Every structure is written in C-alpha cells, then in structure tokens.
Amino acid sequence: MRRADTPEEAAFRAEVREWLEANAERHAEGPPVPLDHSPEAEAHHWEAAKDWQRKKFEGGWAAITWPVEYGGRGGTPIQQMIWNEEQSAFDVPAGFISASLGMIGPALMRFGTEEQKAYLPAMLRGDEVWCQLFSEPEAGSDLAAVRTRGEVDGDELVINGQKVWTTSANFAEKGFIVLRTNPDVPKHDGISFALIDMRQPGVEVRPLVTMRGDRHFNEVFLTDVRTPLDHVVNGIDRGWPVTTFVLMNEGAFIGTSSQTATSASALIEYAADAGRLEDPIARERLGEAYARDRVLSQLQDRLKGALLDGRMPDVDGSVLKILSAEWGHERAELASWLQGAEGLLAGGDAPVAGLWQDKVLSRGLSAVGGGTLEVHRNGLGERALRLPKEPRFDRDVAFRDLKTSG
Amino acid sequence: MPLELAEFNLSEERLEFRDTLRRFFEEHAPITEVRRVMDEEGTGHSAALWQSAADELGLAGIAIPEKLGGQGFGLKELGIALGEVGRSLAPIPLFASAGLAGRDVLHDAGQGADDWLTPIAEGKAATLAWVEERGDWDPAATRLELVGDGDEVRLTGEKHFVLDAGAAATLFVIARTPGSTRDEGLTLVAIDASATGLTLERPESLDLTRPVWTLRFSDTPGRVVGPVGGAAPGLRQGLDEATALLCSEMEGGMRKVIETAVDYAAERFQFSRPIGSFQVIKHKCADLLIDYEGARTASDGAIVAHDEGDPEASLLTSVAKSYMGPAYVRMATESGQIQGGVGYTWEYDAHLYFRRALASKALLGDEAVHRDRLTRHVARTLEAGAA
Numbered sequence: 093m094r095r096a097d098t099p100e101e102a103a104f105r106a107e108v109r110e111w112l113e114a115n116a117e118r119h120a121e122g123p124p125v126p127l128d129h130s131p132e133a134e135a136h137h138w139e140a141a142k143d144w145q146r147k148k149f150e151g152g153w154a155a156i157t158w159p160v161e162y163g164g165r166g167g168t169p170i171q172q173m174i175w176n177e178e179q180s181a182f183d184v185p186a187g188f189i190s191a192s193l194g195m196i197g198p199a200l201m202r203f204g205t206e207e208q209k210a211y212l213p214a215m216l217r218g219d220e221v222w223c224q225l226f227s228e229p230e231a232g233s234d235l236a237a238v239r240t241r242g243e244v245d246g247d248e249l250v251i252n253g254q255k256v257w258t259t260s261a262n263f264a265e266k267g268f269i270v271l272r273t274n275p276d277v278p279k280h281d282g283i284s285f286a287l288i289d290m291r292q293p294g295v296e297v298r299p300l301v302t303m304r305g306d307r308h309f310n311e312v313f314l315t316d317v318r319t320p321l322d323h324v325v326n327g328i329d330r331g332w333p334v335t336t337f338v339l340m341n342e343g344a345f346i347g348t349s350s351q352t353a354t355s356a357s358a359l360i361e362y363a364a365d366a367g368r369l370e371d372p373i374a375r376e377r378l379g380e381a382y383a384r385d386r387v388l389s390q391l392q393d394r395l396k397g398a399l400l401d402g403r404m405p406d407v408d409g410s411v412l413k414i415l416s417a418e419w420g421h422e423r424a425e426l427a428s429w430l431q432g433a434e435g436l437l438a439g440g441d442a443p444v445a446g447l448w449q450d451k452v453l454s455r456g457l458s459a460v461g462g463g464t465l466e467v468h469r470n471g472l473g474e475r476a477l478r479l480p481k482e483p484r485f486d487r488d489v490a491f492r493d494l495k496t497s498g
Numbered sequence: 499m500p501l502e503l504a505e506f507n508l509s510e511e512r513l514e515f516r517d518t519l520r521r522f523f524e525e526h527a528p529i530t531e532v533r534r535v536m537d538e539e540g541t542g543h544s545a546a547l548w549q550s551a552a553d554e555l556g557l558a559g560i561a562i563p564e565k566l567g568g569q570g571f572g573l574k575e576l577g578i579a580l581g582e583v584g585r586s587l588a589p590i591p592l593f594a595s596a597g598l599a600g601r602d603v604l605h606d607a608g609q610g611a612d613d614w615l616t617p618i619a620e621g622k623a624a625t626l627a628w629v630e631e632r633g634d635w636d637p638a639a640t641r642l643e644l645v646g647d648g649d650e651v652r653l654t655g656e657k658h659f660v661l662d663a664g665a666a667a668t669l670f671v672i673a674r675t676p677g678s679t680r681d682e683g684l685t686l687v688a689i690d691a692s693a694t695g696l697t698l699e700r701p702e703s704l705d706l707t708r709p710v711w712t713l714r715f716s717d718t719p720g721r722v723v724g725p726v727g728g729a730a731p732g733l734r735q736g737l738d739e740a741t742a743l744l745c746s747e748m749e750g751g752m753r754k755v756i757e758t759a760v761d762y763a764a765e766r767f768q769f770s771r772p773i774g775s776f777q778v779i780k781h782k783c784a785d786l787l788i789d790y791e792g793a794r795t796a797s798d799g800a801i802v803a804h805d806e807g808d809p810e811a812s813l814l815t816s817v818a819k820s821y822m823g824p825a826y827v828r829m830a831t832e833s834g835q836i837q838g839g840v841g842y843t844w845e846y847d848a849h850l851y852f853r854r855a856l857a858s859k860a861l862l863g864d865e866a867v868h869r870d871r872l873t874r875h876v877a878r879t880l881e882a883g884a885a
Contacts, residue, residue, distance in 0.1 A: 356876075360873055360877055360880065361880050363877075364877050364880065369874075375869065375870045375874065376873075378869075379870055379873040380869050383817045386799075386817045387821050390796060390799045394506075394795055397507075405504075406504040406505065406506050407504070407795075411788050411791045411792075414788060415788060472783075473777075473783050477784070477787060479760065479763060479772070479780050480771070480772050482775055483771065483775070
C-alpha cells in the first residue's frame, strides 16, 4: 500500500489527469474485443503509438525523469509513477517505444558521447524508433557469445551477421547492436556496442511468427552494413559493460501496466457469471490465484518503493520476473480449466473474446523473453545468494577457439 | 561466509530491536536448550526463559497498552519478536499468550480489560482455547455450552489443539450460551489453571517444539470476560490479528531455513566443488529465495494493514496465510533435501523446522480455508460493486 500523495504530488497528479482527459480516451466500457495480431493491425497500432509518443512529447510528458537538456522534464521517479498510474485508466497505445526508450536512453546518458546523446530528443518525439539487436542463433542465454562481426574500415565499422528475436525491427528506424570486434581475445573482451541505421541497404528484416500468431519478433540479416566509428558507444572492444547496463536496467519494473483483463479478480468475476463458484475446487484454485496476484503486487511495491526513494532494492528483480511469468502461466491455465469445453474455442468465439487463450499461447514471451527463467534462477543463486559460479571453460580462451553447437 | 539477505523495510529502531532479540535468543535459547526442553520438560516450555524474556525485554506485554502495564507497541513490534521466536524455536508461549489470548481479550473485554491484560503483561502466560474435537478453526463451530448466568459460569466438556496450555496461568475458553447457534451466543470465559475439574492432557504432537494440548472440564468454574454472548466480533478480530502474527512467526522460521540451506550448499563439497555451484542445487536455493521474498512481503503486508486499520486487513491476512503455509512446508522440505542424508536425521535440526512448518500451515486454517475465504470475499465485493 503506497502512502498518500504529498500536496505537491497531488497537484502534479491533477495536472497529469487534466492533460490526459484532454488528450486521450478513457478505457471503453463494454464487452472485450478479440486481440488482432494481423500485420495490418500491428502496423496500425505502431503508427498510433508513434502519434501518442509525439503528443506526449509536445505536452512535456515523454520522459518525466530525463534531464531537460535531452528533452525530458527533469522530474522525479515518483512523478513518473504518478503518470503511469494515471495513464493506466486511459486507452493509449503504449507499444514497444517506451520499452526501448527505457533501455537505450539511460545507456546513452551514462556511456554516450555528446554526439551520441544528440539522438535522444528525436527518440522522445517518436520520430525515430529504436530496436535492440542482441540475441543471435548461437548467442541466446550466453549473450557474450555473439558472432556478428564488426570490422574497422577507415572511419567506419562494417557489420556482417545475423540477429534474432529482435522486437519491432520491422518498424524501427535505428538500432543498437552488440558485435564481435575481436575474436582473438576471451569473449567478453572483444565486444563492441554500436548504433546503426536500420533503413540502409544490407539490413534485411524477416518477421518470425510466434505460436500465438503475432509478428512481435524478427530475424535481422546484416550484410556489409556500415556505421561511423563515432557511433560505437564506450569504445571498440569495450561494449560488454554497456550491454550489461542495458540488461540490468530496472526501469522496466517501474511501469505499472494495467493487466486487469487477465487478473485473478477478473477470473473470479468470470467464474461467478459462469456459475462455477458453487464448486469448492474452483473456489480454492481461484483463491490461490488471487493470493498470488496480491503477493506479486506487494513485491512490486517493494521494488518500486526502493527505486523511488533512491535506495538499493531489497528484492532482486529476477524474483518478480520468475513469479510473474510462472504465476501468469498458471492463471491462464486455470482460466482454460474454468472454461471447460468452451476453452476449446479461441478468438471472438471463445469466452471473454479469447483473451485467456491468447494468454496461454503467449507463454514464451514471459518464460524465455528477457532471459529464460532458468538463467534468472542462476542469477538469483549467484547474485542474491552469492553461491559459487559453475566452473567455466571460456574465461581465458580466445573467442575463435570456443566450442559452439554450430 | 554465512548468507546475509538484504534487510527488509525496517527502520533503524526496529532493526536494533530485532538484533537485540536475536542476540537474546541466540544466548538463552540455543538449539541445545530447545532440544533439552523438548526432551525433558513435561510442560513443553521453559518457565525460566519466559520469565527472563518478560523481565529483561518486556516481551509478554509488548503490544499491550502502557496504562495496562504493557509496552504499548503495535503489532509490527510483536511481529518482529515472534519472528525471532520462530527463527530460534524458543520454547516460550509468546504466540499463545500475546498473539492469541492477548489480542482476543483486548478486543473482547471492553471496560474490564485491565483485570486480564495486566497479568499477561507481567508475564503470567495465557492461552486461547476455541477449537473442538473436529478440528474446525471457525469459532462458529463451537459446541461447548456454559452453565449459569451472570459472570460466574461452569463448563463441562472439552477443547482441543490448544497451544501452550502447559505454560498458562489463565486459560481463555470460548463457550456458547445454551441453545445459541453460529456466532450468536459465543462467550469468552477465563479459567484459572488451578480451577477444580480442569485436566490438561498432552497428546503426542507432530510439532515437537510446540505441542498441542487437550483440555477437559468437569463442572469447572470460570468468569465471563466481556459481554455474555457477545464475544464473536472481538474474537474474529483477535483471530485475524493472531493469524497475521503467526505469519510473522513463520517468516522468522523460513529465514532460518534458507540461511541454513544456502550456507550448507556453499560449504559442502562433492565432485571437488561446492554443491551450490551445481545448477540443480542453485535453482533449489533460488526457489527458496523466491518463496521467502513472497513470504516476508505478504506477512509484513498483513501486519501493517492491521496496525493501520486498513479495511483490507482481513483479506491481506488470508493472502499471507494461504501463501505462506505451503511455502514454509516447501522450504523446509527442500532445505532438508539440499542437506542430503543428514537433513533427514533426528540429530540435525531440519526436521524441527519441517514439523513447525506443517503445524503452522494447519493452525488457524490451512490454505484451503483461506483461499475459499478470499474467493468468497472477492466475489461479494465484485457483486456489491456491480449492484
């Protein structure tokens, strides 16, 4: 439970609400609509997200905590949280834009040169959308094993290779990419982090269709792609610290996305309407799901509270990542069970417009995306519990001599 | 180097208070003393330890108002103290006396509270007896009827699964007025440990460090506390607070369990490596942390809600209890497994925590009871909102 607003916070909240009322629509009441994952719908959503980003920028809301010099508002994390809380009542196309801002923005502010930081305002305006080119077919959990080559040619870097699972690469104007610039040293020591233009020849994007039917991810093939050397962040072969900074950025946890349509409370409401609450087994399973929802939101409050006070968090972000993924899956499976035979249907023909079927089929997004749950458990064991690391065979071996599956 | 978890959400004063208690129990209630009491004391507790906890630290009256002889702190401080009792398994009746009897009397006794609370604050332990043979934790299931009218009544019958009855100077018993049903007619009766016609029996208990007792009354005299037939509202409030406090006690035990397991995994070598470097053990330890973080968050949420008079306090108590019971059992089980064969011996302490976890999960309603409560509550709230 969060403390009440101070008078200043209450005034800020009122200002936010007033602006939102004038510039956005509140969530519509009425029956749920089936989710549309068609390419047309996704393209439409993307344009709407860019428009919304621009509108926010013009209103001075695009990046509340960023310094004024980079186009931000120079505000506090608490103000950002108030914005998120208020915005959740409105139907706005939050897309991948805010996620990419939260990843690359802080990294550029921390490691970037003045010239590199000049990209920030266009990012905030929604004029240029960024994508994160990290994973590769041979570098998933072991991200430091990237093979995509960056070779210095005069004052440019020439890039050849392949990336995969790149969110929104098909819409992005710019990308930040992790490259192998030196294969003759141990893997972490030969990595560079660069900014590239996605709309140049040699960048080929192919959508990957997930099992739920969306085109959230892409493969990206890079052939003789060029970027100026001054677009390398933190210097050649010094990209690993930038990469881990982006990965560890906990800003993503500050977001309060409203998932009310697929909460345990929504499920209890569905079960009540469907006459399932006479069944004590249903009541027990729903009570378990509800308790988990509440525990998870209390954990999020703990993490948020620390971030807002500028304290070191007293709970590791991986705890939240694992619980929200695993409990989310179990909640979706509980919904299928409650729906019984009707759970065999999907989309507009299924109960609640197929929202729960969609949830069941998006399992991979949370169980693998952003690091597999197993990798997060390793992190908890080694970071939070300080257990010894596994013996490693690649610490002192040149990258080119490492064993791979391919 | 032993595991040190990030400290959680405690002010400097409270952290200092907790550390003082931790040192006290490490010194006065090491596990050797816990086992000695377990093996040798028919009463199931250490009277000397309870007396010094009351005299030196004022634990007996920690959450009893100052004007009644207590320390006047809130549930948060009582919860911290119980956490240290849960961590050390110290054989003292703090939960029964301050958590169960103390809270119920506070809410039920009205004007006469000081008659009953002052002795509790001084260290004369009390307990609360409400469950009967069928083991239903809902006080509405009470069948024991009182005889007589006015403040002096007599009881004939039984109460079961009573905590720390062997330590209690006063036994607070829930009975009902003849012919009444459900919550109506429930009455709180105080019975002196030396009353005529009272026998205490100690059946063999799963939890070796906190046995349960059976009370038998044969025309046993007692005094009514609070209004005749009017105990239910205060009793439900008291039981709710006691459930949140039990969660605090469980949290302390869970912390000890994870510390033990992770320290063992870091120090035990097999295949020329610490076993904690193997992913399978590392992931088990990560799961212990996940269970523990949820537990300390949920128990704190319930206690704070009660302390602040949050209308959701009862709901958050069921959230905590339903989540923590299975989590504590899971943690105690896996912690034993990480320790391999020795984790299953009598000599190692893993089974003492495993037994405490199983007993705590059942006490005051297991996860099935509290999940059912949650669903019904949310459904009612949604219905009221739609109306």
